[in-house]
Amino acid sequence: MDAASAAASSTKGVMENVEQPHVLAVDDNLIDRKLIEQLLINSSCKVTTAENGRRALEFLGLGDDQNNTLESRVSKVNLIITDYCMPGMTGYELLKRIKESSVMKEVPVVIVSSENVPTRINKCLEEGAQMFMLKPLKQSDVKKLRCQLMNS
Numbered sequence: 001m002d003a004a005s006a007a008a009s010s011t012k013g014v015m016e017n018v019e020q021p022h023v024l025a026v027d028d029n030l031i032d033r034k035l036i037e038q039l040l041i042n043s044s045c046k047v048t049t050a051e052n053g054r055r056a057l058e059f060l061g062l063g064d065d066q067n068n069t070l071e072s073r074v075s076k077v078n079l080i081i082t083d084y085c086m087p088g089m090t091g092y093e094l095l096k097r098i099k100e101s102s103v104m105k106e107v108p109v110v111i112v113s114s115e116n117v118p119t120r121i122n123k124c125l126e127e128g129a130q131m132f133m134l135k136p137l138k139q140s141d142v143k144k145l146r147c148q149l150m151n152s
Contacts, residue, residue: 021078021149022046026056026094027112028086032135036081036112039142048077053089053097056082062101077107079149083135084113084120092124099128110145112137 023045027033033049040047050056057063060076080098082091091111098104108130113120121132130148133141 020044020046021146022048022076024048024050024056024059024077024080026050026053026080026082026086026091028052028083032083036137039137039139040081042139043142043146045142045146052086053082053091053094056080056094057097060098060101060104062097062104079130079145080107080109081145082109082111084111084124085115092120092127095124095127095129108148 023040025033025036025040025047026049027036028051030051033051037047037049048059050059054063060080082094084091091113095109095111098107098109105128109128110131110133111121111124111129112133112135114135116134124132131145
């Protein structure tokens with residue numbers, strides 16, 4: 001394993017800093033989730049994945065049964081990428097829950113979808129999504145996101 005791989009797989013310690021943004025990737029499709037995860041790792045991001053909106057909210061400390069403890073008042077992630085179409089809770093519903101949270105509302109949320117539906121895209125952007133991207137994501141898409149993160 002080379003140094004870049006070691007840095008990408010490091011979950012804590014010296015490697016974790018602003019240079020390695022922490023991204024939460026949410027997608028119910030395992031293949032899409034793995035693809036996004038690999039693209040982000042290739043761009044020197046630390047990645048946590050969740051298979052649905054509920055799991056994402058739990059990770060973020062926004063689950064229904066979680067109290068807002070002091071520890072959860074600090075954002076754990078620098079960016080959230082979520083699929084739009086997921087069973088149980090859509091990416092749009094997840095976006096709304098995140099933007100309603102005083103702790104998480106400043107975290108950029110990017111919605112991804114395989115369907116190019118202008119009304120859906122506008123609805124997400126109006127609700128506070130940073131960006132709406134079409135699947136399949138490419139390395140160039142992730143580089144664009146990475147540049148935005150560094151400049152925000």
